[in-house]
Amino acid sequence: MNTISQQAAAVATTKRKLPSELNILLVLIGISLTFEILGWILQGQSFLLNPQRLSIMILQVSVIGIIAIGVTQVIISGGIDLSSGSIVGATAMIAMSFAQIGTFERALYPGLTDLPVIVPVAIGLIVGLICGAINGALIAYTRIPPFIATLGMMVTARGFAKWYTKGQPISFPTDSFAALGKGMTPVLIFLVVAVIMHVVLRYTRYGKFTYAIGANAHAARVTGIDVERHTVKIYAVAGLLSALAGIVVAARGLTAQAGMGQMYELDAIAMAVIGGVSLSGGRGSVLGTCIGMVIFGVIISGFTFLRLDAYYQEMLKGLIIVAAVVADVYRQKKRVKKA
Template structure:
């Protein structure tokens, strides 16, 4: 009888066991998609989900910001924040495009000029991102400036650099190999590759374990032997290099670079991470959750456009959604503390 009672208690415990957070977020995505499908038939007389081209465009639109969100997620899990991502996108877009510009348009002045291999502008762009990330990380780790202030300063400085670099003039006409980085579904494939790599890194390597440990309790992480300062610099460098990669892709996709590129991308990336279950208090979140949050974000924006909702209404509702996600996260944190 005692054994039977224990088995019954185990069964009840299993029955009441919570679903993984990613499953809950996925259910939210399904619910939102169903709502837009119903509204589509009611107000537009057509299906929202059946249009494959619309869904492709939606995924393409959010995939570039999704690359940024993967890096931002890691920073938030560590207990930090990065507001400089969008400005890094603009600065790197200008720098990388200047090295990727087709020599055909400059041969009238420099007859011997040839196109640079595509790897050159990519590496230069990533190096610029690494420098920006190192500055962010060093300031936060060693001067103890709050991440909000340090990355806000970089946001302003990087945007100013983007404008100074070509005196505000756009740069166009990239080489064919560089333009290929933004064609078709290539940005989506790049996002998938980035998401898979960092999902594995966060879940199965010391890099991920250190990140979660620092976000949960930086002092305990330091006592356990983790070089917290060095790891923080790594995190901000990774985040800035992923923002740089997004800048390279967005410039290739539009085949032009302008200083204003990436405006507000940092807030969209943070929103994707928070909607995907990443806690602004640190120590909790996942790349899978952020990826689902990215799709939720894309479905909402695409759904509003499908229903022909005015752009300013879309912005207001987007703000409400971000605040609601933060409120839910705060509620979860309080509930966890009480337990």
């Protein structure tokens, strides 16, 4: 008996096993090398050793990456968010309408031009936060499935974006607003968001609660976690990050359109799932999602590099998403068998 307790005391301090993200990283390396080899064979040039291609690739995925970070914590909590793309559209419109320059005669709010950049950003973020909180409140307090609640928000927010200017685009932002989308700034914003969320999920009570609710909501309630309140927070944060992505998209395009961000929600979910975030909740990490995002980017830019038709790209994207979910189900099965 004594030996058992000694063992327990002794093993408690041992290190974690190899992180599960390692597998996904290997997949990324495999795909990259495949493109590299195909590049030399078909194009006679390197795929990877091209800084310009790589920076464009990262830039392309980092906006959706911001959303994917928010979606990651939603999926870990056992939910799903279909409204991200529409929130991007709605917040892009609203933020841009408060970011126009005074010299543009047909500004949406002629009295409210040349505002400091903090105003459109803050308004956009608050709108996203509210949209997300509504999602969360619907899910937590009316007990409707996340799929339905966020589907409702997806349609409503898109409708709002169209109604806001009766379908007209909004353009001519101030220089300081436009700077948010210039060059590699979106990548920088993504990195900051990713680092913060990584720390939050790993080291804070917010993160612990999120994993607990995803792993077993009932058990979470019995251990004293206010599951409803925390659910609202999780979706509000997801909404906030979608809004941030919306602001960046508008700034980068120097214009906002009601249709912005369409299908972003699916790409974001795909990045998370490819990155090993389990749709059954409780498993996954920001690091995984980041790798998933890069895999996503590599595949898109790889096919462009190989001059493959855009239609093939889209079809293949669908296959990859399904493959990632199949991999998740397979991992799940293996676990069940072992137990």
